[in-house]
Amino acid sequence: PIIxxxxxxxxxxxxxxxxxxxxxxxxxxxxxxxxxxxxxGEAIAPADYTAVSGTLTFTPSETxxxxxxxxxADNIVEGDEKxxxxxxxxxxxxxxxxxxxxxxxGTIIDQTDGTIIVEKYLPLAGNASxxxxxxxxxxxxxxxxVTCVKDVKVDYSLTNAVPDKDYTxxxxxxxxxxTATIPKNINFIEIPVKVVNNYTVEGDRxxxxxxxx
Numbered sequence: 001p002i003i004x005x006x007x008x009x010x011x012x013x014x015x016x017x018x019x020x021x022x023x024x025x026x027x028x029x030x031x032x033x034x035x036x037x038x039x040x041g042e043a044i045a046p047a048d049y050t051a052v053s054g055t056l057t058f059t060p061s062e063t064x065x066x067x068x069x070x071x072x073a074d075n076i077v078e079g080d081e082k083x084x085x086x087x088x089x090x091x092x093x094x095x096x097x098x099x100x101x102x103x104x105x106g107t108i109i110d111q112t113d114g115t116i117i118v119e120k121y122l123p124l125a126g127n128a129s130x131x132x133x134x135x136x137x138x139x140x141x142x143x144x145x146v147t148c149v150k151d152v153k154v155d156y157s158l159t160n161a162v163p164d165k166d167y168t169x170x171x172x173x174x175x176x177x178x179t180a181t182i183p184k185n186i187n188f189i190e191i192p193v194k195v196v197n198n199y200t201v202e203g204d205r206x207x208x209x210x211x212x213x
Contacts (some may be wrong), residue, residue, distance in 0.1 A: 001022045001023065001024045001025075001032060001058075001092075001093040001094075002022070002023045002024045002093070002094055002095075002096050003020060003021070003022060003034055003087065003090060003093050003094070003095050003096060003102070004020070004021050004023065004096045004102075005018055005019070005020045005021070005085065005087055005102060005103075005104040006018060006019045006021070006104060007104050007105045007106070007107070008069075008085075008104065008105075008106050008107070009106070009107035009108075009109060010071060010106075010107075010108065010109065011108075011109045011111050012048075012071050012072065012073045012074070012108050012109060012110060012111050012112075013071060013072065013073030013111065014071060015068050015069065015070050015071065016049070016068070016069040016070075016071060016085075016106040016108070017066050017067075017068055018066065018067045018068075018069070018085045018104050018106065019064055019065075019066055020034070020036075020056055020064065020065050020066070020067060020087070021063065021064045022058055022062065022063050022064070022093070023063075029060060030060070030092060031057050031058060031059055031060070031092070032057075032058050032060075032090070032091055032092035032093040033055050033056060033057040033058065033090070033091045033092070033093075034055070034056050034087045034088065034089065034090045034091070034093065034095070035053075035054070035055055035056075035087065035088045035089040036052070036053060036054060036055075036056055036067055036085060036086065036087050036088075037051075037052070037053035037054075037085075037086055037088075038051045038052055038053065038069060038083060038084070038085055038086075039083060039084040039085070039086050039103070040083055041081070041082040041083045041084060041105075042081040042082050042083075043071075043081035043082060043083040043106070043108050044083075045083075046072075047072065047074075048071060048072055048081055048083070048108055049069055049070060049071045049072060049083060049106075049108065050069065050070045050071075050072075052067065052068075052069055056087075058093075067085060069083075069085065069106060071108045073111065074112065075112055075143065075145040075146045075147065076112060076146070076147055076148065076149055077110070077112050077114040077141075077146060077147070077148040077149070077152075078110055078112070078148070078149045079110050080107055080108065080109050080110050081107070081108045081110070082105055082106065082107050082108070083105075083106045083108070084103045084104065084105055084106065085103070085104045085106060086101055086102070086103050087101065087102040087103075087104075088100065088101045088102075112146060113141075113142065113143055113146065114141060114146065114148065114152075115141065115142040115143075116139060116140065116141055116142070116152075116154060116182075116211065117139075117140060117141075117142045118137055118138065118139050118140075118156075118209055118211055119137070119138050119140070120135065120137060120138075134192070134193060134194045134195050135193055135195075136190045136191055136192045136193055137156075137190070137191045137193065137209045138188050138189075138190050138191075139154050139156070139180045139182065139188060139189050139190075139191065139211070140182070140187050140188030140189075141182075141187050141188070144187055145187070146187060147184070147185045147186060147187055148182070148184055148185075149184055149185075150184050151181050151182065151183055151184050152181065152182045152184075153179050153180075153181045154179065154180050154181070154182065154189075154211060154212075154213065155178060155179055155211070155212035155213050156178065156179065156180055156191070156209055156210060156211050156212060157178065157209070157210045157212065158193075158207060158208065158209055158210075159207075159208045159209075159210060160207055160208045161207045163177075164196065165196060166195070166196055166207070167193050167194060167195055167196055167207060168193075168194045168196060169191060169192065169193060169194075170192035170193075170194060174189055175189065175190075175191055175192070191209070193207065
């Protein structure tokens, strides 16, 4: 008998189901078997899935069996991730292609919502105002529990007021005049806005922020 194995995919939090199939006739009344084990890829056990290993045994009349690998749901934006299930050490059978090990790929499909929103953040006052009541904008993931495995750069623009005349942006390693970078493993970044006292009668202005991507 010849042993093959199919790839599998599932939304994170579900079970990967790998199907191991026997083809070809068997004249032996004896069982045949293969060893199996999970192998890390971008997906790593135990954070992304539960590692499994063991012996898969077929009776002469059986043609297919399943190996189940449980995956873990999380609140991390990480993209789809892959791991492998490896067959080896065939007994009374051969792996397809005559190889010593045979791999199938398991794809864990990321389901974390990475939507980014922006909100006014004014810890000291209801609104920023001249001469010294400053404020900031908080750019964050909509779900306060969500983070990402890498830094995420967000393009933005400020409108309805004049830079340097009405306000300035406090620049930092994560904030420029046009981009704000949410650091990896963090939910948000603040864009600090300093009000400029221009000694001009001009009425109130509603500084607006626009997210471009």
